[in-house]
Amino acid sequence: MTAFASVAFDGIVYSSWLFLMAAGLTLIYGVMRILNIAHGSFYALGAYTAATLVGAWLAEGRPVAASYALLLVAAVLVGVVVGPPLERGLLKRMYGKDEVVLLLVTYAVFLILEDAIKLVWGVESKVVAEPYAAPGNFQIGELAYPVYNLLLIAGAIVTGLLLAWALYRTRQGKLLLAVIHDRDMSAAMGIDVGRVYLVTFTVGTALAALGGALTAPMVAVSPGLGVEVIVLSFAVVVIGGLGSLGGAALGAVLVGLVRAVAVRYWPEVELFTIYAVMALVLIARPRGLFAAPEARKI
Numbered sequence: 555m556t557a558f559a560s561v562a563f564d565g566i567v568y569s570s571w572l573f574l575m576a577a578g579l580t581l582i583y584g585v586m587r588i589l590n591i592a593h594g595s596f597y598a599l600g601a602y603t604a605a606t607l608v609g610a611w612l613a614e615g616r617p618v619a620a621s622y623a624l625l626l627v628a629a630v631l632v633g634v635v636v637g638p639p640l641e642r643g644l645l646k647r648m649y650g651k652d653e654v655v656l657l658l659v660t661y662a663v664f665l666i667l668e669d670a671i672k673l674v675w676g677v678e679s680k681v682v683a684e685p686y687a688a689p690g691n692f693q694i695g696e697l698a699y700p701v702y703n704l705l706l707i708a709g710a711i712v713t714g715l716l717l718a719w720a721l722y723r724t725r726q727g728k729l730l731l732a733v734i735h736d737r738d739m740s741a742a743m744g745i746d747v748g749r750v751y752l753v754t755f756t757v758g759t760a761l762a763a764l765g766g767a768l769t770a771p772m773v774a775v776s777p778g779l780g781v782e783v784i785v786l787s788f789a790v791v792v793i794g795g796l797g798s799l800g801g802a803a804l805g806a807v808l809v810g811l812v813r814a815v816a817v818r819y820w821p822e823v824e825l826f827t828i829y830a831v832m833a834l835v836l837i838a839r840p841r842g843l844f845a846a847p848e849a850r851k852i
Contacts, residue, residue, distance in 0.1 A: 559694050561814045567703045569810025570710035574768065575783055576790040576802045577713060578761030584734050584797030585754040587653060588645065591660040593762050593787060594780030595667035599636060600763025601779055602671060604628035604770040605680040618688040622705075625685070625767040633760025641755040646748070664784070672777050679774040686771035702771065709768055713761070714803055721799065730754065734797065789828055793835045795842025804843060808835075 579593045607624045640663065648656050689701035721727040733740045733750050741747045766779070773779075790809055794801025809828050816827040835843060 557818070560697050561818045562811070563694060563699065563703075564817065565807075565811035565814030566707060567810075568813055569806045570707045571765065571769065572786060572790050572806035572810055573710045573803055574706075574713060574765035575762065575787045576794075576806060577717060577799065578758035578765075579787045580791040580794070580797055580799060580802040581717070581761070582755060582758035583791065584799075585730060586645075586751055587656075588660065589653065589657045589788075590758070591657065591784060592640075592663040592667060593660075593758075594784030595664050595671070596632060596636065596759045596762035596780075597766040597769075597783045598671055598775075598780035599632045599667065600629050600766030601770040601773075601775045602675050602680065602766075603632055603763070604767035605682045605775045606675075608682045608685060608770070609680065612682070612684055618684050621682075621685050625770070626764070628767040628770075629760050629764035632763035633756050636763075637756035637759035638752060640759075641752050645755070646751075649751075664780075668777070668780070677777055679776040680770075681774050682771055684771070706768055706772075709764075713764070714799070717799055726753075786828065789832050792842055793832050795839075795844040798842065798844040801842055801844035 575593075575597060578596075579590060582588055582590050582593075604625050607628050608621045611621055611624055612618065644659065644663070645656070648659055686700060686702045689705070691698040691700055692704075693699075719727075721731060729740075729745050730750055730753075732743075732745060733747055737747055740750075765783075786809075790805040791802050792805075793808060794803070794805030808831055812827050812831050813824060816824045
């Protein structure tokens with residue numbers, strides 16, 4: 555039972571991390587039909603910004619408890635500073651072009667941002683472990699786990715619930731769903747599609763940065779942090795169905811639990827299992843488990 559509980563908990567923690575990364579990616583694709591390779595760089599920017607803010611805060615001897623708020627501030631800051639200029643200044647000019655063109659554009663942005671991160675923060679790793687260590691540990695059987703993992707799980711749950719509420723219970727969310735279903739008809743009905751795109755891309759950027767900010771206390775923040783993230787995020791959203799928030803959540807849970815079992819019993823195939831799950835799902839359902847329906851146009 556202890557082994558089962560530890561595997562399940564490890565899987566849930568990893569699933570929470572995956573969902574935080576994938577939520578913004580699937581939201582942007584669902585609305586804007588952009589496979590955003592730059593999502594990994596937004597994650598890295600969130601991690602670096604959080605490490606910088608928290609490091610500066612703690613360097614002055616201030617309480618660790620307040621540093622958790624700085625993680626959220628870092629995510630919002632990256633979303634507001636990076637998202638709107640990219641969407642209005644670059645991506646807006648590419649709307650209407652083939653999806654492959656947008657894919658290449660975001661890949662170029664990814665490469666530029668990766669070099670910009672090195673230019674600003676250098677190539678040395680940054681470590682701010684205090685928020686991770688401060689809450690202490692708890693026991694599952696004979697194993698000790700950081701309490702911070704519970705905060706990560708709570709962050710993923712709250713993020714998912716807030717996104718679901720915003721999409722299905724608010725007027726702006728329903729307008730966004732209309733754009734997802736048929737952007738041409740939405741524009742004809744008077745919806746400001748350009749504004750919806752701007753808000754969506756900003757929120758998606760902030761969500762990616764939130765994943766990075768919450769991860770920053772857990773790892774050494776170093777160059778290349780966003781490369782693995784974008785690959786895993788794509789795997790999750792492809793499994794769940796591109797553009798589906800619920801699909802991203804289910805995809806994250808599937809990948810997280812399968813990976814946890816592999817790490818526990820067959821660590822040599824850990825990375826392979828993630829793509830094995832994706833392959834099996836796509837064989838059965840080529841568009842993912844919960845792919846958003848496409849509007850039928852006559």
